[in-house]
Amino acid sequence: MFGKFKIFSLVLVIMMALTVFAACSSDEPTDATEGSDSNGSSDSNGSNEEATSDEEEDIVLRFMWWGNQDRHDRTLQVIEMYEAENPHVTIDYEFLGFDDFSERLATQAAGGNAPDIFQMVDRWLPQYTQSGLLADLQPYIDSGAINTDNIDQSALDPGYIGDQLVGLNSGSNAFALAFNPDMFDEAGVEYPQPGDTWADYVEKGRAVQEALGLDYAVRNDVQHDRGFGIWLRQHGYWLYNEEGTGLGWDDDQLFLDYINFWLDLEAEGLAPPADVLEATGSIENYLLVTGDVPMQIIHSNQIVATSAAANRNFELTTLPFGESGESGQYVRASLFFSMNANTEHPDEVVKFMDFLTNSIEAHEVFQGDRGVPISSEIREHLYASAERTVQQQFEYIDLISEHAGAAPPPPPPTGQEMDRFFENVVYEVLYGLKTPEEALEEYKRGVQDIIDR
Amino acid sequence: MKSELGNPQSLQNTFNKNAKKRDLKQNLVALSFLSPWLIGFIGFVIGPMIYSFYLSFTNYNMLTAPQWVGLDNYIRIFTNDQLFIQSMKVTLIFVLISVPLKLIFALFVAMLMNMGHRGSGIYTLIYYVPSIIGGSVAIAVIWRQIFGRDGALNHVLAWFGIEGYNWFSHPDYALWVLIILVVWQFGSPMVIFLAGLRQIPGELYEAASVDGAGRVRKFFNITLPLLTPVIFFNLIFQMINGFMTFTQAFLITEGGPVNRTLFYALYLYREAFTNFRMGYASALAWVLLVVIAIVTFIIFKSSKKWVYYESEGGKS
Numbered sequence: 155m156f157g158k159f160k161i162f163s164l165v166l167v168i169m170m171a172l173t174v175f176a177a178c179s180s181d182e183p184t185d186a187t188e189g190s191d192s193n194g195s196s197d198s199n200g201s202n203e204e205a206t207s208d209e210e211e212d213i214v215l216r217f218m219w220w221g222n223q224d225r226h227d228r229t230l231q232v233i234e235m236y237e238a239e240n241p242h243v244t245i246d247y248e249f250l251g252f253d254d255f256s257e258r259l260a261t262q263a264a265g266g267n268a269p270d271i272f273q274m275v276d277r278w279l280p281q282y283t284q285s286g287l288l289a290d291l292q293p294y295i296d297s298g299a300i301n302t303d304n305i306d307q308s309a310l311d312p313g314y315i316g317d318q319l320v321g322l323n324s325g326s327n328a329f330a331l332a333f334n335p336d337m338f339d340e341a342g343v344e345y346p347q348p349g350d351t352w353a354d355y356v357e358k359g360r361a362v363q364e365a366l367g368l369d370y371a372v373r374n375d376v377q378h379d380r381g382f383g384i385w386l387r388q389h390g391y392w393l394y395n396e397e398g399t400g401l402g403w404d405d406d407q408l409f410l411d412y413i414n415f416w417l418d419l420e421a422e423g424l425a426p427p428a429d430v431l432e433a434t435g436s437i438e439n440y441l442l443v444t445g446d447v448p449m450q451i452i453h454s455n456q457i458v459a460t461s462a463a464a465n466r467n468f469e470l471t472t473l474p475f476g477e478s479g480e481s482g483q484y485v486r487a488s489l490f491f492s493m494n495a496n497t498e499h500p501d502e503v504v505k506f507m508d509f510l511t512n513s514i515e516a517h518e519v520f521q522g523d524r525g526v527p528i529s530s531e532i533r534e535h536l537y538a539s540a541e542r543t544v545q546q547q548f549e550y551i552d553l554i555s556e557h558a559g560a561a562p563p564p565p566p567p568t569g570q571e572m573d574r575f576f577e578n579v580v581y582e583v584l585y586g587l588k589t590p591e592e593a594l595e596e597y598k599r600g601v602q603d604i605i606d607r
Numbered sequence: 608m609k610s611e612l613g614n615p616q617s618l619q620n621t622f623n624k625n626a627k628k629r630d631l632k633q634n635l636v637a638l639s640f641l642s643p644w645l646i647g648f649i650g651f652v653i654g655p656m657i658y659s660f661y662l663s664f665t666n667y668n669m670l671t672a673p674q675w676v677g678l679d680n681y682i683r684i685f686t687n688d689q690l691f692i693q694s695m696k697v698t699l700i701f702v703l704i705s706v707p708l709k710l711i712f713a714l715f716v717a718m719l720m721n722m723g724h725r726g727s728g729i730y731t732l733i734y735y736v737p738s739i740i741g742g743s744v745a746i747a748v749i750w751r752q753i754f755g756r757d758g759a760l761n762h763v764l765a766w767f768g769i770e771g772y773n774w775f776s777h778p779d780y781a782l783w784v785l786i787i788l789v790v791w792q793f794g795s796p797m798v799i800f801l802a803g804l805r806q807i808p809g810e811l812y813e814a815a816s817v818d819g820a821g822r823v824r825k826f827f828n829i830t831l832p833l834l835t836p837v838i839f840f841n842l843i844f845q846m847i848n849g850f851m852t853f854t855q856a857f858l859i860t861e862g863g864p865v866n867r868t869l870f871y872a873l874y875l876y877r878e879a880f881t882n883f884r885m886g887y888a889s890a891l892a893w894v895l896l897v898v899i900a901i902v903t904f905i906i907f908k909s910s911k912k913w914v915y916y917e918s919e920g921g922k923s
Contacts, residue, residue, distance in 0.1 A: 256881060257880035257881075260669045260670070260880065261880075263670055264669040264670065281883075285670030285671050287670065428776075428864070429772050429773045429777045429864065430773060432776035432863060432864050433755060433756060433773035433775070433776040568882060570881060570882075571881065571882045578863075578865055578866060581863075581864060581865050582865050585778050585864065585865060587778065607884075
């Protein structure tokens with residue numbers, strides 16, 4: 155009796171235990187794939203190719219990126235192409251939104267199981283380099299494993315920390331003013347153009363608004379780097395000092411002028427109130443897309459998504475210049491690819507990176523989604539056949555290069571927190587909860603506090 | 608000592624030994640039955656808790672090894688952290704408003720369901736659905752649509768000539784949008800109330816009717832007192848849930864506008880995973896634990912005054 159009962163209970167316990175573990179692992183598919191990865195057995199989990207090659211050992215590379223659905227689709231297509239060309243390689247991929255990505259990567263890095271290759275932004279590079287997660291790609295550039303014959307050194311520069319190349323620029327990108335040419339034509343107003351000042355910007359917007367009865371003339375672009383940062387650069391300063399240890403400006407009037415400029419526009423009905431502003435932050439809701447303003451400041455690579463969302467064409471030009479004629483603008487790397495320093499297959503990762511950078515077929519799929527390609531050969535090849543929005547990006551990077559200054563030093567690692575903090579402070583003013591003077595004090599105190607932590 | 612046959616002492620001993628053996632065996636069986644839960648509890652709850660307690664005394668950015676900083680994190684929380692004050696304020700207001708509203712609403716619907724109309728089972732099911740899907744991205748999108756600038760709510764308001772806002776991006780209203788969303792997810796307290804209502808003996812109502820009590824009187828003198836244990840349970844449960852609210856703010860308002868919906872859990876999450884201050888976030892988590900413990904303790908203490916148990920012989 156008791157024996158039977160014991161066996162019965164044992165079976166029950168085992169079954170329950172298994173359910174628990176099954177539930178755990180099905181919750182987190184990544185854990186399962188990591189398990190198979192570290193065991194070295196490649197074809198158990200997550201492999202979508204029956205890879206058999208006599209000469210080369212089958213391997214799995216883990217690739218993680220952030221982006222929207224469009225980027226995911228394009229990247230998956232490129233991965234399939236690469237796997238077809240390299241049957242012994244299986245790319246195990248994970249794609250997420252930006253916030254989830256930052257969380258996932260940090261957690262995986264802490265747990266020692268970061269992917270082999272992943273996307274990076276500039277502000278993360280110093281910290282991740284310091285912790286030893288990012289491999290130095292310079293040796294592979296020197297050996298030619300990553301072909302740089304058609305790549306200008308200046309395009310690689312943003313990826314260096316010290317003399318280590320820790321991030322491979324995925325493509326160039328810059329802030330741009332997108333405008334709706336039809337609205338300007340209909341209103342009979344001259345298009346915005348390089349050299350316009352902020353006053354011209356407002357006047358042209360007002361003219362279109364009045365002629366067409368639009369809701370607003372301009373969108374108050376109160377972001378930290380592309381708003382206040384550009385404003386500062388037009389006055390010869392930058393948000394932070396060279397070392398990133400404090401503010402890069404000390405004239406309070408700069409901040410007050412900036413805020414008051416937008417406050418006045420809002421009071422005159424030229425710019426939207428804060429609650430509208432707050433709710434129109436994603437591309438589908440951009441006021442430019444919904445047709446409520448004739449122009450809006452965006453990232454140049456967003457022209458693709460913006461045009462798609464509005465189902466119409468826009469034109470790109472530079473942001474308004476400062477009164478002194480200073481453009482304040484610069485070309486940036488839209489993002490980087492980095493290699494895990496602890497990867498088991500560095501040569502295979504580098505080969506894949508080279509493919510992402512130099513393969514014409516891959517870029518025919520990407521269509522400039524991660525910025526204007528850094529390889530001149532690909533730019534030339536792509537330009538002729540590319541969609542209009544992609545050509546516009548290419549043209550814009552050429553245009554802005556004529557007016558751009560040197561890029562500012564990389565932001566401190568807490569850059570994202572700063573950006574959020576700045577927007578919060580400015581919105582408090584726009585919502586009428588604080589005066590510009592109060593906001594100034596809070597901003598100065600808060601930025602220093604965040605840096606010093 | 609020499610043992611003799613029939614010595615009661617030794618018999619007692621062997622009996623004790625056997626009993627102990629049997630106890631051990633039974634305990635082992637019990638433990639092995641519990642083991643799936645126990646292993647999970649120790650590995651996934653107790654272990655991480657101890658580790659986070661340690662981390663709360665460190666600076667830890669997840670990339671380099673934790674640095675011991677003593678009480679610095681806690682000192683900063685209580686002396687120099689505006690976001691802590693803001694997020695605690697938002698969370699307390701949220702809990703104070705949403706929990707009572709949700710319970711009242713759940714009780715109201717549960718009483719409707721309990722009137723014994725045909726098909727009330729179906730309705731129970733339908734009303735329970737929001738609780739299941741409430742935290743999903745789809746609901747967040749729908750909510751943004753309803754309360755957006757061109758949303759359904761503003762269209763309705765426009766019929767009455769009222770011009771609406773983007774409700775979830777207006778500092779005065781954003782929190783209310785989330786409160787309405789949470790109150791709408793009244794399914795689980797409703798089901799528990801329903802069970803509680805069905806426990807109340809029908810004779811009491813009959814007797815009250817004979818004595819001439821009206822509906823309102825019956826509700827306040829019979830239903831409510833007899834339901835207090837269930838109310839108590841729901842209150843504790845919803846209060847704890849309220850303090851840990853995260854998804855709604857994360858998906859719909861992202862803590863904005865100007866931190867008016869920065870729930871404590873969202874602030875904690877940001878410190879940990881956007882700002883990479885795992886040590887500080889751990890300290891925040893422990894502060895939250897203590898706050899919830901204190902509030903729970905107060906409710907438990909007060910329950911002696913207002914929760915009525917039949918088994919206690921009717922002293923209330």
